[in-house]
Amino acid sequence: MSPTNPMNRRKERIDSLAETSGTTATLVREAGSVDEKPGVSLIASAWKRLRRNPVFLLGAGISLLFVVLALVSPLLAPHDPAVGYLLDKVRPQSNPVPGPEPGFPLGADDIGRDLLSRLLVGSQQTLVVGVVATLFGLAGEDAEEHPAGAFGGWVDALVMRIVDVLLSIPSLLLAFSIAALATRATQLTVIIAVAAVQVPIFARLLRGSLLSQRHSDHVLAARALGVTESAVVFRHMLPNSLGPVIVQSTLVLATSIIDAAALSFLGLGNPNDRRPEWGQMLGRAQQYIYDSPHLAVYPALCIIVVALGFTLMGESLREALDPKSRR
Amino acid sequence: MARFIIRRLLQMVGVVFILSLLLFFWLRSLPGGTVSAILGERATPETRAALTKALGLDQPIWVQYGKFLGRAVQGDFGASTKVLPGADALDLFLSRFPATIELSFFALLIAVVLAIPLGYVSARRANGPLDSGLVIVSLVGVAVPVFFLAFLLKYQLAVEHNVFPVSGRQDNLGCTRVTNFFVLDGLLTRELDCSVSALKHLVLPSVALATIPFAVIYRITRASVIEVLGEDYVRTAESKGLTARVIRGRHVLRNALLPVVTTIGLQTGGLLAGAVLTEKVFNWGGIGNALADAFQYRDYSVLQVLILAAAMIYVVINLLVDISYAVIDPRVRTR
Numbered sequence: 001m002s003p004t005n006p007m008n009r010r011k012e013r014i015d016s017l018a019e020t021s022g023t024t025a026t027l028v029r030e031a032g033s034v035d036e037k038p039g040v041s042l043i044a045s046a047w048k049r050l051r052r053n054p055v056f057l058l059g060a061g062i063s064l065l066f067v068v069l070a071l072v073s074p075l076l077a078p079h080d081p082a083v084g085y086l087l088d089k090v091r092p093q094s095n096p097v098p099g100p101e102p103g104f105p106l107g108a109d110d111i112g113r114d115l116l117s118r119l120l121v122g123s124q125q126t127l128v129v130g131v132v133a134t135l136f137g138l139a140g141e142d143a144e145e146h147p148a149g150a151f152g153g154w155v156d157a158l159v160m161r162i163v164d165v166l167l168s169i170p171s172l173l174l175a176f177s178i179a180a181l182a183t184r185a186t187q188l189t190v191i192i193a194v195a196a197v198q199v200p201i202f203a204r205l206l207r208g209s210l211l212s213q214r215h216s217d218h219v220l221a222a223r224a225l226g227v228t229e230s231a232v233v234f235r236h237m238l239p240n241s242l243g244p245v246i247v248q249s250t251l252v253l254a255t256s257i258i259d260a261a262a263l264s265f266l267g268l269g270n271p272n273d274r275r276p277e278w279g280q281m282l283g284r285a286q287q288y289i290y291d292s293p294h295l296a297v298y299p300a301l302c303i304i305v306v307a308l309g310f311t312l313m314g315e316s317l318r319e320a321l322d323p324k325s326r327r
Numbered sequence: 328m329a330r331f332i333i334r335r336l337l338q339m340v341g342v343v344f345i346l347s348l349l350l351f352f353w354l355r356s357l358p359g360g361t362v363s364a365i366l367g368e369r370a371t372p373e374t375r376a377a378l379t380k381a382l383g384l385d386q387p388i389w390v391q392y393g394k395f396l397g398r399a400v401q402g403d404f405g406a407s408t409k410v411l412p413g414a415d416a417l418d419l420f421l422s423r424f425p426a427t428i429e430l431s432f433f434a435l436l437i438a439v440v441l442a443i444p445l446g447y448v449s450a451r452r453a454n455g456p457l458d459s460g461l462v463i464v465s466l467v468g469v470a471v472p473v474f475f476l477a478f479l480l481k482y483q484l485a486v487e488h489n490v491f492p493v494s495g496r497q498d499n500l501g502c503t504r505v506t507n508f509f510v511l512d513g514l515l516t517r518e519l520d521c522s523v524s525a526l527k528h529l530v531l532p533s534v535a536l537a538t539i540p541f542a543v544i545y546r547i548t549r550a551s552v553i554e555v556l557g558e559d560y561v562r563t564a565e566s567k568g569l570t571a572r573v574i575r576g577r578h579v580l581r582n583a584l585l586p587v588v589t590t591i592g593l594q595t596g597g598l599l600a601g602a603v604l605t606e607k608v609f610n611w612g613g614i615g616n617a618l619a620d621a622f623q624y625r626d627y628s629v630l631q632v633l634i635l636a637a638a639m640i641y642v643v644i645n646l647l648v649d650i651s652y653a654v655i656d657p658r659v660r661t662r
Contacts, residue, residue: 170637172603262472303475
């Protein structure tokens with residue numbers, strides 16, 4: 001394969017991100033001899049710069065707030081998000097969506113459930129979709145890599161070619177196609193569809209990162225000292241590859257939440273909304289978009305803020321871990 | 328150069344082959360199998376058996392794949408079941424394709440025309456107030472779900488304030504159709520009101536569709552220009568006393584635009600996913616809207632064509648990007 005193969009474009013971008021890990025390790029040591037104390041680890045020096053970066057602090061603050069909210073939201077929610085308290089106020093013709101009233105500051109949805117409680121509790125399932133999709137993406141990459149690596153030869157080649165072709169389909173479209181395979185959509189099918197798209201990206205990222213380290217000095221030094229092969233991989237190479245994977249994970253969390261909303265919008269989302277999720281709420285709200293736009297605006301704002309938080313955190317992490325940014 | 332293009336074309340054949348394999352297995356793994364997918368769940372056993380035989384599903388799997396490939400080469404993907412019942416799936420695709428090309432073209436035009444100059448200006452004044460503001464805008468642009476932005480635009484500017492039309496591609500003016508690119512048709516037949524109407528309908532959907540490409544192209548341009556500005560040859564050019572204009576055009580932009588061209592190509596391929604959502608909101612008569620319906624009502628004949636087409640478009644765009652790369656950067660050709 002020549003370096004300019006049509007499928008290589010996206011790969012090159014992923015690979016260039018992967019490469020930063022290998023070079024970072026050596027650069028930290030170089031930098032250490034010049035202007036930093038010797039032995040300052042990559043994480044420590046990155047953290048030193050991140051602590052003073054307002055963008056990172058904002059992103060991390062939003063992300064942390066979101067996670068805490070997801071954990072404690074059942075305690076904060078004034079009502080049960082699955083019960084239609086105001087159902088008798090719903091008039092399909094004249095008043096499909098009951099407005100605010102005492103005890104229900106944001107009003108109710110189309111079957112009389114308290115909107116504020118649903119938004120608060122919705123953070124939980126939204127976090128679940130984001131985190132589980134990201135973990136699936138990481139785990140899928142692992143499962144896919146191992147048989148390919150073990151068989152070697154044409155199996156490896158075929159798997160990598162298939163991954164390349166999958167990368168050539170716009171990722172959101174691929175997620176739609178996978179979601180369409182399920183006869184009955186559930187939260188799980190949504191998560192699988194959103195996660196499957198990330199697998200090839202993670203696969204290339206880790207593979208590229210490990211490959212670029214294979215010949216770097218710290219691995220050579222470890223080998224020369226007689227460290228066993230598995231210890232070289234797990235103690236010297238993997239920790240250095242984690243940087244780009246963590247960065248990618250925060251970005252994937254944000255995309256997963258947005259993609260799940262798009263699935264709901266197309267009717268491929270989870271139809272069971274006893275346990276609300278923001279993307280699902282946004283997808284459902286489109287029926288009443290002209291009469292009650294607030295039904296869509298609140299969950300949309302939540303998604304935007306959270307996605308922005310994770311993106312800001314991921315981007316500033318990427319910058320902090322990129323050796324070029326320390327010049 | 329010719330050899331370069333031929334080599335790329337040969338590689339494309341391999342990609343399309345793997346794609347056909349994937350599509351074949353995707354169709355086979357559909358809920359209830361291909362027969363249920365085509366006939367629906369309420370078909371009688373007789374019709375099911377007939378279709379099973381007609382599709383050759385009782386034969387070995389490699390024979391099935393061969394037949395699938397044979398039909399695909401002839402453009403026979405079956406008839407639409409839900410989107411436009413009875414219509415040939417390929418015809419449906421071809422008749423709706425111009426609408427999506429028109430929309431994507433204007434979206435990409437907006438994105439590129441705004442993103443490259445703004446990216447350049449941002450890079451020149453890196454970390455200034457304008458730069459920081461634009462970076463934030465670009466980050467928000469990626470965080471907003473496309474269909475929600477489309478709804479907001481439609482609600483504010485079409486429903487609440489009657490600035491732009493709510494949906495569709497053109498007012499009912501009895502315009503002559505030539506190419507099915509409505510703006511172009513109006514110009515060709517000198518029915519200028521037709522072009523104006525089509526343009527008005529294009530504004531909101533193309534702005535919505537342009538946000539993500541804009542954000543991505545802007546950020547790549549900015550990063551790329553910042554990198555090139557720090558290169559030795561730019562300093563050399565400055566110390567030689569070349570005018571700012573020559574340095575900007577010949578040294579900075581020319582080198583900085585290489586990754587930008589790649590990104591534009593990538594974004595063009597990705598536009599179709601955004602078009603699915605945008606076209607649905609504005610009821611645009613393109614393949615995005617057809618895809619949205621096909622996904623929602625599980626019309627697998629149509630999905631087949633559209634997914635295959637989406638991947639092919641992406642591959643062709645990548646080829647064009649590679650060729651333009653070879654034109655811009657002579658080093659690529661010799662590799």
